[in-house]
Each structure stands twice: as C-alpha cells, then as structure tokens.
Amino acid sequence: xxxxxxxxxxxxxxxxxxxxxxxxxxAFYPLAQRADEELEMLKKESKGQxxxxxxxxxxxSVEADRFLPYMIEVANDLATMMKVDDNNYADHLKKLxxxxxxxxxxxxxxxxxxxxxxxxxxxx
Numbered sequence: 001x002x003x004x005x006x007x008x009x010x011x012x013x014x015x016x017x018x019x020x021x022x023x024x025x026x027a028f029y030p031l032a033q034r035a036d037e038e039l040e041m042l043k044k045e046s047k048g049q050x051x052x053x054x055x056x057x058x059x060x061s062v063e064a065d066r067f068l069p070y071m072i073e074v075a076n077d078l079a080t081m082m083k084v085d086d087n088n089y090a091d092h093l094k095k096l097x098x099x100x101x102x103x104x105x106x107x108x109x110x111x112x113x114x115x116x117x118x119x120x121x122x123x124x
Contacts, residue, residue, distance in 0.1 A: 009086050017093070018081050024100060031107045031114060032067035037112055039066060053106060059098050067107065074099050 001008060041050035052063040062069045079097045084092045 009089055011082075014082055014089075016079060020102065021081075021096070022079050025078065026069065028100075028103060028107060029071060031111060032103075035107060035110050035114075036066045036068055038110075054102065058102060059095055060102075067103075069120050070099075070103060074103065 039048060051065055053061050053065065053067060054063075056063070060070055060073055062073045064070065074096065077092070077099065081089075081092065081096070
C-alpha cells in the first residue's frame, strides 16, 4: 500500500518530483553564482545599473539585483512541497515550475550573452 497525503498523491511521487527539482536547482546554482560574480564586476565598472533581475509582475516575491536571492526563494518553495496538501499541490507545483522556467531562461540568456562577449573580446 502506498503512503498518500490527503486525497491521493503518493509520497513516492512527491519525493521523486522533489528529487528531480532539487537536481535542477543544483545545476542552476553554479550558473547563478557565476552570473552574480559577473554582475558584481559590471557594477564595479558602473555598468548594468538595474534594481531587480525579474520584473515586479514575475512570480517571484523577492526583488534583487542578483540571482542567488531568487535561488533561495525557489529552494524555500521546494522545501514546502512535501507539506502542501493535495488540493493545493498542483497549483504550488505549477508556480514553482514557472519560477524554475524563468530562472533557466534568464540564466541561459545571461550566460549566452556574456560568453559571446567574452569570446568576441578575446578575438579582438
């Protein structure tokens, strides 16, 4: 018999989802850390003047000019996944996945741009 929480989502499924999302966040962490280091260098050069990575209408609660605070928010959301009741599980998972998707898109774009600029400056 499978352990379930309230109306039927098995603990095994919840644990598998959390494990996959944890692995995803672990892969994002070095990218976020590297991006934050690059943003700090740009700030010292008086470039990249902005107040937040994501716009106010994003699903994130935090507003920061670095990626790691957003990573912390996503990690905290993930930590609550085992505690969310079945009635709210799908909604919570959908919101979490949206944050992860946005984080992936922005980190990918950021590193694509900075890697291209680094390659271009090496050539010249």
